[in-house]
Amino acid sequence: MSESLDSILKLDSDYFQVFGLPRAFALGTPTLEGDFHRLSRRLHPDRFARASAEEQQWSLAATALLNDAYRTLRDPIQRTEYLLKLEGLQIGEEHAGKGKAADRQPPPDLLEEVFELNMQLEEMRMNQKMGEPDPSLQADLAAARSRFESLLAAVDSDLATRGAEWDTGDVTTRDKASKAMAALLDRRRYLRNLVRGVNEVLAA
Amino acid sequence: MSEERAPDRVVGIDLGTTNSLVAYMEGSEPIVIPGVDGSNLVPSIVALDVVDPAAENARPTVTVGNSARRALIENPERAIYSVKRLMGRGLEDVQDELKLFPFHLAEDIEAGEVLRIRLGDKTFTPSEISAYILRQLKRNAERYFGAPVTRAVITVPAYFNDAQRQATRDAGRMAGLDVLRLVNEPTAAALAYGLDRAKEGLIAVYDFGGGTFDISILKLNDGIFEVIATNGDTHLGGDDIDNLLLAVALDEIGNEHGIELRQQPDAIQALRKAVIEAKITLSSEPAVKLDIELPGGGRYQREIPREIYEQLIQPVLARTAAPCKQALADAGVTPGQIEELVLVGGSTRIPAVRVLVDQLFELSARGKKPHTELNPDEVVALGAAVQASILAGSSTTTEELLLLDVTPLSLGIEALGGVVAKIIQRNSTIPASATEHFTTGVDGQTNVAIHVLQGERELAADCRSLARFDLKGIPPMTAGLPRIEVKFLIDANGILQVTAREQRSGTESQIEVKPTYGLTDEQVESMILDSFDNAEADFEVRQVIEARLEADTILAAVEKAPTSPAWQQISDHEKSQIETARQHLIATKLSGDLQAIRAATTALDHATRNFAEKMMEAAVSGAMRGKTMQAASEELDATAPAEVSAPHPFAPAEFEESR
Numbered sequence: 001m002s003e004s005l006d007s008i009l010k011l012d013s014d015y016f017q018v019f020g021l022p023r024a025f026a027l028g029t030p031t032l033e034g035d036f037h038r039l040s041r042r043l044h045p046d047r048f049a050r051a052s053a054e055e056q057q058w059s060l061a062a063t064a065l066l067n068d069a070y071r072t073l074r075d076p077i078q079r080t081e082y083l084l085k086l087e088g089l090q091i092g093e094e095h096a097g098k099g100k101a102a103d104r105q106p107p108p109d110l111l112e113e114v115f116e117l118n119m120q121l122e123e124m125r126m127n128q129k130m131g132e133p134d135p136s137l138q139a140d141l142a143a144a145r146s147r148f149e150s151l152l153a154a155v156d157s158d159l160a161t162r163g164a165e166w167d168t169g170d171v172t173t174r175d176k177a178s179k180a181m182a183a184l185l186d187r188r189r190y191l192r193n194l195v196r197g198v199n200e201v202l203a204a
Numbered sequence: 205m206s207e208e209r210a211p212d213r214v215v216g217i218d219l220g221t222t223n224s225l226v227a228y229m230e231g232s233e234p235i236v237i238p239g240v241d242g243s244n245l246v247p248s249i250v251a252l253d254v255v256d257p258a259a260e261n262a263r264p265t266v267t268v269g270n271s272a273r274r275a276l277i278e279n280p281e282r283a284i285y286s287v288k289r290l291m292g293r294g295l296e297d298v299q300d301e302l303k304l305f306p307f308h309l310a311e312d313i314e315a316g317e318v319l320r321i322r323l324g325d326k327t328f329t330p331s332e333i334s335a336y337i338l339r340q341l342k343r344n345a346e347r348y349f350g351a352p353v354t355r356a357v358i359t360v361p362a363y364f365n366d367a368q369r370q371a372t373r374d375a376g377r378m379a380g381l382d383v384l385r386l387v388n389e390p391t392a393a394a395l396a397y398g399l400d401r402a403k404e405g406l407i408a409v410y411d412f413g414g415g416t417f418d419i420s421i422l423k424l425n426d427g428i429f430e431v432i433a434t435n436g437d438t439h440l441g442g443d444d445i446d447n448l449l450l451a452v453a454l455d456e457i458g459n460e461h462g463i464e465l466r467q468q469p470d471a472i473q474a475l476r477k478a479v480i481e482a483k484i485t486l487s488s489e490p491a492v493k494l495d496i497e498l499p500g501g502g503r504y505q506r507e508i509p510r511e512i513y514e515q516l517i518q519p520v521l522a523r524t525a526a527p528c529k530q531a532l533a534d535a536g537v538t539p540g541q542i543e544e545l546v547l548v549g550g551s552t553r554i555p556a557v558r559v560l561v562d563q564l565f566e567l568s569a570r571g572k573k574p575h576t577e578l579n580p581d582e583v584v585a586l587g588a589a590v591q592a593s594i595l596a597g598s599s600t601t602t603e604e605l606l607l608l609d610v611t612p613l614s615l616g617i618e619a620l621g622g623v624v625a626k627i628i629q630r631n632s633t634i635p636a637s638a639t640e641h642f643t644t645g646v647d648g649q650t651n652v653a654i655h656v657l658q659g660e661r662e663l664a665a666d667c668r669s670l671a672r673f674d675l676k677g678i679p680p681m682t683a684g685l686p687r688i689e690v691k692f693l694i695d696a697n698g699i700l701q702v703t704a705r706e707q708r709s710g711t712e713s714q715i716e717v718k719p720t721y722g723l724t725d726e727q728v729e730s731m732i733l734d735s736f737d738n739a740e741a742d743f744e745v746r747q748v749i750e751a752r753l754e755a756d757t758i759l760a761a762v763e764k765a766p767t768s769p770a771w772q773q774i775s776d777h778e779k780s781q782i783e784t785a786r787q788h789l790i791a792t793k794l795s796g797d798l799q800a801i802r803a804a805t806t807a808l809d810h811a812t813r814n815f816a817e818k819m820m821e822a823a824v825s826g827a828m829r830g831k832t833m834q835a836a837s838e839e840l841d842a843t844a845p846a847e848v849s850a851p852h853p854f855a856p857a858e859f860e861e862s863r
Contacts, residue, residue: 037426050596064694
């Protein structure tokens with residue numbers, strides 16, 4: 001019984017294996033959603049409602065794996081983080097308390113801009129507390145946000161480039177590319193938090 | 205794959221705040237199963253019957269539904285409505301509810317404990333009350349099929365958290381049901397609408413019920429119903445509108461008539477009933493008149509035009525806007541991209557709600573109308589029946605349909621500093637899992653405590669405590685050496701399962717779960733047995749109640765006998781025989797002995813047979829000359845049981861205006 005279930009999907013598969021995809025940063029299929037639906041129809045607990053308890057347990061684990069895999073692979077950033085982790089790098093936001101310092105420090109090339117932005121945010125918050133809006137400050141912050149958003153876009157573009165290098169490269173190339181991607185992810189996370197902070201202040 | 209069970213039907217149940225329903229798939233269409241009184245809706249009202257103190261080991265019996273409505277007004281301390289508002293909640297959560305609803309809680313509830321509600325001199329958990337409602341629905345279905353019903357799909361608000369879902373599932377178990385699946389209400393509604401596989405595209409379900417509000421965005425594609433995002437408010441519904449109107453009325457009565465009704469629970473319930481009727485009228489009429497008799501004989505009369513009513517309730521309706529916007533944002537869609545909108549729940553009949561929905565989703569601006577073809581009170585139950593059919597594989601219509609739902613709240617673990625580390629994001633398709641690793645902080649530590657929460661906030665204190673897990677049986681090692689892998693799995697019901705393994709030694713850790721605001725498995729088991737005992741005893745108890753009511757009927761008639769002219773026409777001997785039989789019946793009634801009561805009833809009936817005939821003759825030939833036999837017997841019937849008070853579960857219920 002478990003052998004035939006195993007032939008449908010091994011529960012220790014990685015997310016790429018779930019979809020029969022090669023490990024790559026570029027998504028290797030245009031039909032991920034369709035495949036997800038097809039596999040859902042086969043694995044979902046609703047399809048096993050009249051099966052034995054053992055089969056139901058298997059279906060639950062298999063579908064969780066399928067859902068986790070789909071959720072991760074369809075989002076470029078989650079996919080990138082996942083593959084880097086799979087390849088052995090320490091990546092991603094750890095739990096608070098064991099935090100990686102890298103994504104909490106401003107990227108060195110942006111130190112001045114970040115410093116200035118933080119000052120502006122502080123000032124804006126003060127203005128809001130006092131109920132004294134400052135339109136020119138607001139405009140400055142909106143401009144700063146646009147700037148950081150285009151930096152973010154640049155990071156995403158770099159990530160795609162590095163990903164392609166890794167997909168087509170040899171061991172040395174891969175090593176360089178993955179380290180670069182890890183750093184880019186830290187930078188991206190930092191910039192995202194920055195933009196989020198500005199959005200909060202501007203929306204208030 | 206052959207079934208070993210006797211084939212029995214699988215039903216879908218909508219366990220609602222205000223009304224509950226049971227439905228099943230008949231051929232290719234779901235239909236609602238009516239109760240004994242012919243009504244599709246069973247009001248979610250439970251009343252504790254007055255227990256005959258003379259009966260030994262008297263078990264509590266309850267009345268559910270329409271029959272229990274009267275108890276709300278006549279015996280409010282023995283009756284409860286809207287118990288769904290208390291499911292899976294703790295003392296701290298329900299303080300607002302306690303101000304607005306006549307819930308009487310036990311005095312000694314601790315923080316984090318399951319609630320206990322007082323009805324009369326007994327206490328019940330919210331799950332037990334809900335179990336009585338479920339059992340009534342189960343019986344209605346069994347009566348309809350003439351066969352047992354043991355498996356059901358039960359719906360829950362999409363925004364229900366883990367504790368609320370567990371409480372619902374516990375209620376199902378207590379009622380003797382194998383709960384195949386908990387289905388989210390908006391998703392069920394989408395199923396009922398999308399039964400036609402040709403329906404495709406992005407749909408939104410706006411579900412505004414008696415106590416809860418849900419908004420779900422779904423993508424329909426080739427028979428797959430995929431929820432993209434969901435949001436809501438489990439403290440928001442028609443009840444809040446009722447309470448607003450009630451408060452206004454109470455204030456006006458206080459000011460205009462100097463009567464403070466707030467201390468009189470029975471008067472409040474009567475007023476509440478009137479206010480609800482007014483609310484319903486205002487959905488179709490431009491104005492309504494309240495006209496209520498007050499204690500002391502005065503009347504409270506007030507005309508309410510719809511405009512005033514709408515102004516009053518606007519803040520309640522406005523609370524549905526933010527969850528809608530958040531759900532759209534989480535789904536990454538604009539209102540203009542929503543192709544179909546489905547309205548669910550009785551509160552969507554309010555014209556002002558339809559105006560709001562139209563604005564939020566830019567419907568008429570795009571030449572669209574919301575879907576209301578299916579009765580908004582019934583559509584959730586119908587959808588549950590469809591899901592039940594999918595799971596049972598009982599219909600070719602449903603065999604290719606598949607529901608892919610999501611978890612509405614992020615799942616997190618409390619970390620150092622009281623911060624929450626999110627491990628599963630909200631709107632993740634379920635089943636979903638996450639694996640985390642823990643270790644010990646002290647040498648030789650053999651267990652690790654994990655606090656799991658649900659919610660979107662950063663601090664544990666601002667999120668919902670789901671449960672505390674104690675991982676025990678960790679082999680003693682140096683601090684930091686054990687590597688405990690904990691797997692969190694949210695199942696298809698949206699309920700969390702946890703397993704753990706210490707990886708270095710390979711031992712499975714035992715997990716002791718302390719559910720917050722919930723019951724342990726053992727506690728639920730014990731409550732099942734109680735209910736089960738009740739179920740067997742219940743049939744007999746029902747028969748005894750029936751027999752007592754019959755006895756009361758004849759006793760009441762006999763008590764009036766001396767006032768009839770025919771009484772003079774019977775002999776003293778006969779009178780004394782009647783009196784003996786009467787006393788005997790009164791005495792026997794106190795016993796629980798069904799046969800004895802029936803025998804004594806028959807005996808009194810025989811003893812009064814001659815007298816009854818004489819009464820008829822007197823009626824016909826005396827002052828009522830010229831009336832038909834029908835009228836005469838009606839006259840005789842008029843002395844019969846208006847006074848009988850105990851609402852009998854099988855009595856023809858008062859037909860309420862159905863919504």
